[in-house]
Amino acid sequence: MSTPLYIFDTTLRDGTQGEGISLTAEDKVKIALKLDALGVHYIEGGNPGSNNKDIEFFRRVRELKLQAKLTAFGSTRRKNSTCEQDINLKHLIESGASAATLVGKTWDFHVHTALQTTLEENLAMIYESLAFVRNSGMEALFDAEHFFDGYKANPEYALSALAKAKAAGAAWIVLCDTNGGTLPGEISEIVSRVVTEIDAPIGIHTHNDCELAVANTLAAITAGARHIQGTINGYGERCGNANLCSILPTLQLKMGYSCVSDEQLKTLTTVARYVGEIANVHMPVNQPYVGNAAFAHKGGIHVSAIMKDSKTYEHISPELVGNKQRVLVSELAGQSNILSKVQEMGLDVNSEGMKSRDVIDKIKDLEHQGYQFEGADASLELLLREAYGGSVQVFTVDSFKIMVEKTAGEMITEAIVKISVAGEQVYTVAEGNGPVNALDNALRKALVQFYPGIRDIHLTDYKVRVLDEKDATAAKVRVLIESTDFNDTWNTVGVSSNVIEASWEALVDSIRYALLGMVKDETAPDYSRGTHGLVNH
Structure with missing residues (x-):
């Protein structure tokens, strides 16, 4: 004893x-x-x-x-x-x-x-x-x-x-x-x-x-x-x-x-x-045993090995302390990283085909442009589902417009969104506390009549990082959005030289990812929500 x-x-x-x-x-x-x-x-x-x-x-x-x-x-x-x-x-x-x-x-x-x-x-x-x-x-x-x-x-x-x-x-x-x-x-x-x-x-x-x-x-x-x-x-x-x-x-x-x-x-x-x-203290991602990255694997050689036996690069089983293994996908990813993610989502994949290499090349190109998929799993999942035939196109965005008006002592922001959903074109207008909030409100307003569960989705974090400081106000920015439905939390990413466009891209991905759990396509398998995720581009 x-x-x-x-x-x-x-x-x-x-x-x-x-x-x-x-x-x-x-x-x-x-x-x-x-x-x-x-x-x-x-x-x-x-x-x-x-x-x-x-x-x-x-x-x-x-x-x-x-x-x-x-x-x-x-x-x-x-x-x-x-x-x-x-x-x-x-x-x-x-x-x-x-x-x-x-x-x-x-x-x-x-x-x-x-x-x-x-x-x-x-x-x-x-x-x-x-x-x-x-x-x-x-x-x-x-x-x-x-x-x-x-x-x-x-x-x-x-x-x-x-x-x-x-x-x-x-x-x-x-x-x-x-x-x-x-x-x-x-x-x-x-x-x-x-x-x-x-x-x-x-x-x-x-x-x-x-x-x-x-x-x-x-x-x-x-x-x-x-x-x-x-x-x-x-x-x-x-x-x-x-x-x-x-x-x-x-x-x-x-x-x-x-x-x-x-x-x-x-x-x-x-x-x-x-x-x-x-x-209200942010935990270091690399905190031993309990950190989000404690059992995260990024290098292609590492991922290839843990797919054969996790003991190759893990000193204990993460489940012993209530943590879990994570495979990251970035410009350093190998084919094993992609295959692990795709298999985790339950998608059919031919490991000998060219699909994984094409996806890796696309991810590397996007990360060169400024995208970061390590912190945006939902955007990554949407990208992979699109590549491997596991996506369902719930809605398409036709256009959006933002108007900002400064009145005496008050700033008013109004967003107009036009989308196509369920064979219909929907046109909505909503106000918000700033352009991103106004766009969020307008998009939800357009979708809630078709998918009432969208009411339970909330944005919990919004981060903007300037990627090229030397370009000053014309610099490219990366926007990371965290969303939750009180049961799950997911992160999405958008990149543009226009902060509104980058925010809109991350916002749309967040909603699309949320709808994975609400939509069933009779012509495809039932892809219910997988892991915390990234979204689609």
């Missing part, structure tokens, strides 16, 4: 100290539920003595009956005072949390400089505060702040602080690399000594200032730590905390430790992206 480890998630506390991250009490409740379902053992919700938001969170979350231990955060009592007089410790105990994490100084430099007190008084603050919390009926954890820097400066004093925490009955003594400057070899050596000299359960809390937080955590576990503190997506102050989305699968799939169940691990990608959405 693999050695159990205990996962302590501090996304809701330490994670929110990252620049640009602000969570409401409602946000924190939603994330806590996701973390609980993931199977973490501790959820640190915040400091109930610091702000009303955290007070509300603890009030609301105590009713949820989480499986994880809800943990409140605080610090040791103030110097030259008593625990009974400390208002923050009082709020901690009244929070309703079952566990409390107290941070205390273990570096003599911090004791003298930050606390401006004596070494003896600091040890008393650690012992009395942890004992006070433990005597209140809560599980007490000690975050040994700046422990590794403190150990390197004065190992005897740093260890004496841990001994006080043990004597006070701390359930876990967590060694913190607070400044994030310690190297893995140092972590391993120091944790090994602590495990030998301090007969108590040891944990690890690392920061990512040298981009070593994950490596340092793994080194500490190998050296004997059994409690891991970190955050989802590595959110945290400065450069962030240890990223649990990398630590969990590495420990469980590669090092033989038990963290969460296999089924819970399969939700990791969903949890990571959910937390990113709630925090």
Whole structure:
């Protein structure tokens, strides 16, 4: 049986100290539920003595009956005072949390400089505060702040602080690399000594200032730590905390430790992206394990190999962490990339024919013009369906016109669209907040009477990139549009020296892709929507 480890998630506390991250009490409740379902053992919700938001969170979350231990955060009592007089410790105990994490100084430099007190008084603050919390009926954890820097400066004093925490009955003594400057070899050596000299359960809390937080955590576990503190997506102050989305699968799939169940691990990608959405922070596409590009393949040689066996270029099966394999198509694509995409869509393809090479040549030409299909799967899918006979021409655009009028204090945009659909020519007019919105409204207005489901389609993102800055306002631009129907999300692309034309091209592709799931052509197979996609040109 693999050695159990205990996962302590501090996304809701330490994670929110990252620049640009602000969570409401409602946000924190939603994330806590996701973390609980993931199977973490501790959820640190915040400091109930610091702000009303955290007070509300603890009030609301105590009713949820989480499986994880809800943990409140605080610090040791103030110097030259008593625990009974400390208002923050009082709020901690009244929070309703079952566990409390107290941070205390273990570096003599911090004791003298930050606390401006004596070494003896600091040890008393650690012992009395942890004992006070433990005597209140809560599980007490000690975050040994700046422990590794403190150990390197004065190992005897740093260890004496841990001994006080043990004597006070701390359930876990967590060694913190607070400044994030310690190297893995140092972590391993120091944790090994602590495990030998301090007969108590040891944990690890690392920061990512040298981009070593994950490596340092793994080194500490190998050296004997059994409690891991970190955050989802590595959110945290400065450069962030240890990223649990990398630590969990590495420990469980590669090092033989038990963290969460296999089924819970399969939700990791969903949890990571959910937390990113709630925090309104864009996830790096190349984030290990859970990033959109973590199992994406672009080079033709790579794709040819993974079609034979995915282990050729994938270190784990992406499904183990809830992710999926993706094959990208670009100017670097080979025939294998095209065949993989076409087979994924269920289209009939002759791999020995000239069709794939013709499609590759077309894609390379389009990308030379400025198109980018890696971020516009829907446009790519429409292009491939057209090439391999899997497209259905739902409507054709006859013309469109845009009029912009500036009146006193108001800008009015009106779009006129003429399309042919179901054997009829439809002419519609609509206003909008700018030309793209007006065109979108007019096109939907023309189609909704034939396809009512178009009401559920919404644009969620619109990006414009200038491709030739030297041409100033006459430069060619690339427009990327993201759309959703609340069940799926897809991206389309348009390129032109006229931003309206580029936007219209991406917009029309978005609608055409959406209609793939609504239209059935009796003369062709039922090509229901495939993967997230690109669109047609």
